[in-house]
Amino acid sequence: MVKKQKTKARRKLHVRTGDTVTVIAGNDLGVRGEVLRTMPGENKVVVENVNVHYVHEKAGQRGRRQGERVEKEMPVDASNVMLICQNRECERYGRTVRVGRRRQKDGGKARVCVQCENPIGSE
Ligand SMILES: [Zn+2]
Incomplete structure (x- = not known):
């Protein structure tokens, strides 16, 4: 192969x-x-x-x-x-969401839900 x-x-x-x-x-x-x-x-x-x-x-x-x-x-x-998205306040909670990246206060980047801007998982 x-x-x-x-x-x-x-x-x-x-x-x-x-x-x-x-x-x-x-x-x-x-x-x-x-x-x-x-x-x-x-x-x-x-x-x-x-x-x-x-x-x-x-x-x-x-x-x-x-x-x-x-x-x-x-x-x-x-x-x-x-x-x-696992965020209960998100209008797409429990459904598929697109993922964005946002710079965090500590300088790192975190994955966020593009709907609610809340972090996804842990980074
Ligand atoms: Zn969300």
């Missing part, structure tokens, strides 16, 4: 591990899950219960005596998932 070339510019993704996101396109449209892994180099994320495929594992792999097919989440494009 040919190895995919990773792009050098590592643009930050709008989601990070541990975030709860909703899928907005494809077979798993509307599925909500936690981000298990991010792959900024490829602009992809692995989300719990999203894009689940059978992976055939050979005997001997991970101590298996017999070959087996296991269900495993495969990466999806990061643009196909959206974050959910």
Whole structure:
């Protein structure tokens, strides 16, 4: 198999591990899950219960005596998932929101919901 070339510019993704996101396109449209892994180099994320495929594992792999097919989440494009606003006062509370970045008093940048300007998750 040919190895995919990773792009050098590592643009930050709008989601990070541990975030709860909703899928907005494809077979798993509307599925909500936690981000298990991010792959900024490829602009992809692995989300719990999203894009689940059978992976055939050979005997001997991970101590298996017999070959087996296991269900495993495969990466999806990061643009196909959206974050959910957890701020109860937000008019889009519990629904998908776009993410912005705002400079904080301490000089750092935090991800915010563009609707209510409240920080999302922890940064
Ligand atoms: Zn919000």
